[in-house]
Amino acid sequence: MASGTDFPFNIMDVASLLRLNIRRRSGGRVAYADCPVCGDRRGKLGLYPEIDTWRCYHCGECGGMLALYGKAHGVGNSQAYQEICEALMVGSPGREYTPRAKQEIPDQKDVPQAQRASPQEIHNTLTALLALLTLSPAHREHLRAKRGLTDGQIGQFGFKSTPPGCLCRTIAARLVKSGCVVQGVPGFYMTRDGAWTMKFYDRTSGIVIPLRGVDGLLQGLQIRLDHPIKKEGDPPEKPGMKYLPFTSTGKPMGVTSGNPIHFVGDPSARVVYVTEGALKADITHALTGRTFAATVGVNNTMGLDELFAFLRRNGTEEIVEAEDMDSVTRSLMKS
Numbered sequence: 001m002a003s004g005t006d007f008p009f010n011i012m013d014v015a016s017l018l019r020l021n022i023r024r025r026s027g028g029r030v031a032y033a034d035c036p037v038c039g040d041r042r043g044k045l046g047l048y049p050e051i052d053t054w055r056c057y058h059c060g061e062c063g064g065m066l067a068l069y070g071k072a073h074g075v076g077n078s079q080a081y082q083e084i085c086e087a088l089m090v091g092s093p094g095r096e097y098t099p100r101a102k103q104e105i106p107d108q109k110d111v112p113q114a115q116r117a118s119p120q121e122i123h124n125t126l127t128a129l130l131a132l133l134t135l136s137p138a139h140r141e142h143l144r145a146k147r148g149l150t151d152g153q154i155g156q157f158g159f160k161s162t163p164p165g166c167l168c169r170t171i172a173a174r175l176v177k178s179g180c181v182v183q184g185v186p187g188f189y190m191t192r193d194g195a196w197t198m199k200f201y202d203r204t205s206g207i208v209i210p211l212r213g214v215d216g217l218l219q220g221l222q223i224r225l226d227h228p229i230k231k232e233g234d235p236p237e238k239p240g241m242k243y244l245p246f247t248s249t250g251k252p253m254g255v256t257s258g259n260p261i262h263f264v265g266d267p268s269a270r271v272v273y274v275t276e277g278a279l280k281a282d283i284t285h286a287l288t289g290r291t292f293a294a295t296v297g298v299n300n301t302m303g304l305d306e307l308f309a310f311l312r313r314n315g316t317e318e319i320v321e322a323e324d325m326d327s328v329t330r331s332l333m334k335s
């Protein structure tokens with residue numbers, strides 16, 4: 001009865017419990033029903049039995065089985081679970097359910113990790129992933145108004161928005177089906193029921209920043225968070241963490257993002273500027289045309305020596321290290 005989850009029911013059970021009006025089915029993979037959240041009556045709610053998720057293409061709500069029931073009835077996940085079990089008479093009504101514990105398997109040392117895929121495989125998969133993502137109007141506006149980028153530059157760099165967490169499995173399945181290698185690609189990991197998914201969470205939504213190597217290949221992604229993460233006990237004036245690597249380290253069959261150095265510009269430039277932060281490097285490159293190598297993350301300077309050696313062989317005569325990007329930007333703007 002359960003379709004690939006730990007629940008003693010599936011999404012079609014929940015749909016029948018809610019008496020959803022199923023208007024059409026598409027080969028058992030998706031059923032379209034009226035939405036109990038927004039009241040749409042045209043069958044805009046997609047139910048996906050293979051992955052027990054749903055998405056309304058009218059109101060944009062999406063989630064798992066408990067969220068479907070919970071949003072329809074205005075109750076939380078725990079109560080939704082109890083009520084569904086009671087109604088279907090399959091579980092013990094008193095059993096406590098904590099959805100966080102399911103979504104967030106704590107990092108364990110003995111969790112099997114995947115071997116890193118080849119640079120070309122990582123590039124191909126991340127390129128296909130970016131092609132499936134969109135850039136939200138709010139993120140586009142941020143890049144235009146606050147960062148001064150043109151639509152052309154935004155498209156060139158390939159900035160996108162993080163997908164909703166509930167679509168991670170669907171997107172990963174699409175990539176696998178199209179022939180992409182996801183095992184060993186940073187950000188991808190395996191769920192407990194053996195399906196591939198990605199580590200995008202709704203609470204860490206933001207702008208996806210592609211990280212490219214000096215060879216032009218995509219080597220990883222970074223997320224510029226919509227809401228910086230503050231540590232408990234930090235003073236209120238402390239800004240919090242603004243960037244997250246797209247990594248799946250510690251997750252089953254996950255892999256670390258490594259220490260990518262982001263490169264933007266001409267690989268045989270005479271002068272290469274070294275800075276911290278991929279987005280700033282992209283923007284300053286767009287403004288000045290200069291070539292940048294950017295470290296990503298705090299003290300993540302591993303890999304710089306290797307890059308410098310490559311650049312010197314390639315004709316670079318001067319490597320300018322800049323501790324503070326803003327002062328570099330100012331001096332570049334003057335020159």
Ligand SMILES: [Zn+2]
Nearest residue numbers: 035038056059
């Ligand atoms: Zn809806």
